Each structure stands twice: as C-alpha cells, then as structure tokens.
Amino acid sequence: MSNGDREQLGGFLRARRAMIRPESLGLPEYGRRRRVPGLRREEVAQLAGVSVDYYVRLEQGRGGGTSPEVLDAVARVLQLDATERAHLHRLARPPRQDAAAPAPTELRAGVRLVLDMLAGPAFVLGRCMDVLAWNAPADALLGLSGIPADERNMARHAFLDPRARTFYPAWEEVAAETVAYLRLDAARHPADRHAAGFVEELSARSPEFRRLWEGHAVAEKTHGRKLLRHPSAGLLDLGYETLALPGDPALLLVVYTAEPGSREAERLAGLTAAAAVRTPEHDAARPAVLGGSRRDAGPSA
Missing domain, CATH: 3.30.450.180 (Beta-Lactamase)
Incomplete structure (x- = not known):
C-alpha cells in the first residue's frame, strides 16, 4: 500500500469515526469530556470484535491482508452505506495499480x-x-x-x-x-x-x-x-x-x-x-x- 493509499484510508476512517455519536451505540460517557468527537479507536475495535492494535494498524494503513469480514464489521460500526462500504474495501485492499488508461475524449x-x-x-x-x-x-x-x-x-x-x-x-x-x-x-x-x-x-x-x-x-x-x-x-x-x-x-x-x-x-x-x-x-x-x-x-x- 502506497503512502497516498494509507493517507486516504486513515483519513476516511477518522472522518467516519468523528461522525458517530457514541450514545447512538449505547456507549457511556464515563463522566468526562471526550478529547475527540465521535468514537475512539478502542471503541471501534471493541464493537467490531478486533483488538485495538489491529484496528490502529488498519487505520494507519498497516493492516495488509485485512479480511473482508473485518472490514464489514468496521463498516457496520461506522454505519457506512453501501457506497461507503465498497469505498472502504477499495482503500483497504487496493487493486493492482497499473498505468492509468488515457481518459476518452472522443465519443462514438x-x-x-x-x-x-x-x-x-x-x-x-x-x-x-x-x-x-x-x-x-x-x-x-x-x-x-x-x-x-x-x-x-x-x-x-x-x-x-x-x-x-x-x-x-x-x-x-x-x-x-x-x-x-x-x-x-x-x-x-x-x-x-x-x-x-x-x-x-x-x-x-x-x-x-x-x-x-x-x-x-x-x-x-x-x-x-x-x-x-x-x-x-x-x-x-x-x-x-x-x-x-x-x-x-x-x-x-x-x-x-x-x-x-x-x-x-x-x-x-x-x-x-x-x-x-x-x-x-x-x-x-x-x-x-x-x-x-x-x-x-x-x-x-
């Protein structure tokens, strides 16, 4: 995974984490203010059924070979729609990057x-x-x-x-x-x-x-x-x-x-x-x- 791919994946996951209201998932506030909006990394990991270290590596783009099942679990926690879920899979498991074909400029x-x-x-x-x-x-x-x-x-x-x-x-x-x-x-x-x-x-x-x-x-x-x-x-x-x-x-x-x-x-x-x-x-x-x-x-x- 290239540095650009890592940045895209990490940015996407962080942005989606920030949009989730913890109370909507039944998470307690523990009587203190949150330092970041939305879910913490450890909360995503717990709800997705993976270790905190595993999720951290995924968000940092170091989770090479992440299974589709884990990605689907993270997508469920982050309440992604079908388009966002497919986007997550594409970022986490990027296809082989061949040279881009020239964009068509002529129409049939x-x-x-x-x-x-x-x-x-x-x-x-x-x-x-x-x-x-x-x-x-x-x-x-x-x-x-x-x-x-x-x-x-x-x-x-x-x-x-x-x-x-x-x-x-x-x-x-x-x-x-x-x-x-x-x-x-x-x-x-x-x-x-x-x-x-x-x-x-x-x-x-x-x-x-x-x-x-x-x-x-x-x-x-x-x-x-x-x-x-x-x-x-x-x-x-x-x-x-x-x-x-x-x-x-x-x-x-x-x-x-x-x-x-x-x-x-x-x-x-x-x-x-x-x-x-x-x-x-x-x-x-x-x-x-x-x-x-x-x-x-x-x-x-």
Whole structure:
C-alpha cells in the first residue's frame, strides 16, 4: 500500500469515526469530556470484535491482508452505506495499480445521435466531470458552447466560477455532492495523474473545495434533483438521471428531466426554441450561464 493509499484510508476512517455519536451505540460517557468527537479507536475495535492494535494498524494503513469480514464489521460500526462500504474495501485492499488508461475524449457516433434524439437537456461527462458533448437543450440551459474547452467542467464551474452560487440556489448541497463524487471516482482510478492534479488545483484555489475534500465523504450521483436559477428562464426545479455508457465505463450520460406539462417543461422548451432561432446579434447579447468568454464550439466537443 502506497503512502497516498494509507493517507486516504486513515483519513476516511477518522472522518467516519468523528461522525458517530457514541450514545447512538449505547456507549457511556464515563463522566468526562471526550478529547475527540465521535468514537475512539478502542471503541471501534471493541464493537467490531478486533483488538485495538489491529484496528490502529488498519487505520494507519498497516493492516495488509485485512479480511473482508473485518472490514464489514468496521463498516457496520461506522454505519457506512453501501457506497461507503465498497469505498472502504477499495482503500483497504487496493487493486493492482497499473498505468492509468488515457481518459476518452472522443465519443462514438451513436452516442452523439442519442444526445441529439433526446428532447431534454443531456450531456456526457468524462473523468473529473469534464463535459465532452451535449445537445441543443443542454446548451440552451447551461451555455456550454460558450465555455473554453479547457474550462468546460462541472466541478470547476461549481467552485471557481463566482456565478455558481447564483446559478445553484442550493450551492452548498451541489458542492458537497460534487466533492463526494470526485472523492469516490479518485479512489476508483488511483493511478490517474490528471485527476490528482485536478484535485490539487481545486484545493489550492478554493477553500470550500479543500474543506469538503478533507471531510472524505463519498457518494454516487446516479439520480436526484437540481435547483437552477437561469438568467432568463428563472428558477427551475429539475430531476436528473446519470447513466453509465456501455463500453465506455469512464463516460456518463446526464439527462435533466421535467414533468410533462410542468412549468419547468414549458420553460425548457422555450429556452430551446429561442436558441434555435438565435441570430449572431442575439447570441452576442445572450447572458452567459456556466462559463466566461464565449467561443463558438458547436454542439459537441
């Protein structure tokens, strides 16, 4: 296990220990204040049925060969959900780290056709939440074609674009979900130097990102709701579904949804229709949404 793996495992376990209220597990306070929040190491060890030394070595990344049964016992004590449990197993028993395969930047023609056939806003995410392609409704909603290719990234927008807090009324929730997904994805691809550099950049430039990253939360982003405040369409409460592309596991198709006949559906249709008849003069005056300077990048990149 590398030093980086040890730090990730120890940080994750310490962060999860700190979140558990001892009284929720029936543990006494012994009439004195705790020096650290949450559970002590010896309490985790006792409840998991292992020696204190064994758990300490696990938290320090020196528990090579830790059995799945012990990891499951620790996960139970720390009240981990299925995603967090799998993350713990991955950190404690890291797979062989071969050289990372290059992140895909080109899409199959069929994927582009699927994008164009979808009526709602849809886009494809690559590693680190890079936006690789999108359809016309997504461009109308997010202004993706106006963002330089090297800045077209959902995480970068959330933390480095000052307009993000206006565009996402529930910004704190969006920020936490974004970091939790990046944390999870980074553990799945530990040899990806680009991802490591991206995290370093965001940590250096955004105190909020750095704080959330140090919390070691992990979560999937398979579906949910997203509240957006568009410059012209106003407040939109949209659902979203995230689908893995068969044959391209590093790529995700994200589709925003609105109930037929709802205010959101009508406003999305109006945005897309307005974008379809836009003149160059209108395009120059159109308010930017996610990005800074506008570039004519077309509907796919």
